[in-house]
Amino acid sequence: MQGGGSEMAVHGPAMTDVARLAGVSHQTVSRVLNGHPNVREQTRLRVRAAIAELGYRPNGAARALVTGRSQVIGVVAQNTTLYGPASLLAALEQTAAEEGFAVSVGSVRDLDHRSISAAVERHLAHRVAGIVVIAPVESAGEALERLPKDVPLVTVDGDPHRPVPLVTVDQAAGARAATQHLLDAGHRTVWHVSGPSDWFDSVGRIEGWREALLAAGVEPPPLMPGDWSAASGYRCGQMLARMPEVTAIFTANDHLALGVLRALHEFGRRVPAEISVVGFDDVPEAAYFIPPLTTVRPDFDAVARASLQMLLAQIESGVGGAMRQTVAPTLVARDSVAPPRH
Amino acid sequence: MQGGGSEMAVHGPAMTDVARLAGVSHQTVSRVLNGHPNVREQTRLRVRAAIAELGYRPNGAARALVTGRSQVIGVVAQNTTLYGPASLLAALEQTAAEEGFAVSVGSVRDLDHRSISAAVERHLAHRVAGIVVIAPVESAGEALERLPKDVPLVTVDGDPHRPVPLVTVDQAAGARAATQHLLDAGHRTVWHVSGPSDWFDSVGRIEGWREALLAAGVEPPPLMPGDWSAASGYRCGQMLARMPEVTAIFTANDHLALGVLRALHEFGRRVPAEISVVGFDDVPEAAYFIPPLTTVRPDFDAVARASLQMLLAQIESGVGGAMRQTVAPTLVARDSVAPPRH
DNA sequence: GTATAGGCTGTTAGCGATCACACCGAATCG
């Protein structure tokens, strides 16, 4: 910190300062920074030394200005407090950091056109290199279609029927596994407490549940619609607990299962002795529910890796296309499932 | 979308394009954009019309380059999957968006010097306007001290003893309230399952618990150290369940409480009939634990608002200083507390 | 020995905004 420059104190040293100290031109410094091959080893070392000595840090804004893209990817998500989105966001950030990208979040209150568009606009204003939209509902898809075509974009858990690059957890497969697991335990049929009907996640899980039942030759019982929250799980559970024929329940996520579990408990219906329950998500606490919850674990890390990789491919090649990738979830068996008493 | 420009398709229109269309100079456009007063109303309208027609969007990178600051604030946090940090992050993003700022996350695996510094460096490289560090552990504080002094910085839940702008939940007050609530219900003493000892949150909650007990003239029982997870709560619960004298437990967060609850359940110790439990955080599911959990709710929105406000104040004034602000949590009474049987 | 290639480095011209300043005309003032 010795050697007082006159007026560069605030903004820190620039590339020319490094160049002067190393006795080269600023362009050479640039080449070193960007890993350009044609630089003599000795020069490279001198430049690196100068960089270290000055504590120089390249100015991302300047780079973004000239290249037209910053080393930032924008993420648009709704409720980053929910376990799924939060995990996804964290994994995404981790992966992005490894690739030298920063992540800018644009969370939105509602997943309608306007909110999504506004969030995307904000990212566009900052000239992000690409955008990841965690767009689990119908209305989000519409907003996406009227987006500029030249910005790399990947949607996660979005609409499978739209021609947009998409990474998604195989909800149906997870739901099939859960349902089949209950069927295998000997249950005649399986009831389902679903998520909100406008989420693709919900729809996929409902489909998987229905498929598994139909494949086993049983007519699916009526659907209990919930909204992801423990509160709605509790409400559904209060109804399920009253029906003697119910012996197996698959809930669209673990929080719903928690609510169901409590309702069953209040009605004195024991789990798993009388009723078996399977959730979805494998939140860290699921193993400590009463009883420990059998559930389906989506691999958020894999989803994050896949989407980032897909995004980077677009950034580098410049082309979009409608690629898609699916990540299979796995069933985690715990104590909330048992054969029915007959 | 009619009227094909020749080679500006990719990067979109620039300020000069707007200026040309409006028949003014680029500087006037700039003035309109920044709400400068000295522009004739009629001119302002013409410029706005041109902006709308071209779908012009100011280039944040260019602005950041010349002003030296972008409209982005960086957030450094550790485990954004935990409920507290996730909520905080979401609230922060929401508040920042209202002020026209984007939020860039830099999550770190570990909260040691190196990780924190690296995350901060990344933000600095992008010339963020300010940084919020969610720094709940000791080692984070050290990293903060060797940071450039000229970048606006606010820490959340950080070290109360460091001269850094700080916003924090009044952990001790929350813990006192929880402990007092149990004492008021008639319990002789209160046991505590704490978080990791290097988190300030833990320390504060331990202090509050101890203070409340001492104020009531009772010698605090041995501390049960946990690590925030339901798993560790379960382990502690297995010990607590074995001790007949235990009638009241305060856990440092709701997940610990969940683990404790399950251990007690397995040992056949009924809550709240035999043992009362109070948690901390008020996660959305807490109301659906078995039984519904009495807990302490920190106001994350308030924390987010306070920290952002503090940060903006620094950004505008340019000075730092060691201001601090504390947000009081509130007790949420549910069914997990009852008088002891004697 | 001259030509050609190619590794290494410097020079110049922008990217798209803001800032400082110059300028013009109308209103105000002595």
Add this chain to the structure above:
DNA sequence: CGATTCGGTGTGATCGCTAACAGCCTATAC
């Protein structure tokens, strides 16, 4: 009526970087 203010606007320089090109110098080929 000339001088001064001031609202409204344009001009040029500049931020820190990368891309394109030009130039040097050494090695290899003919």
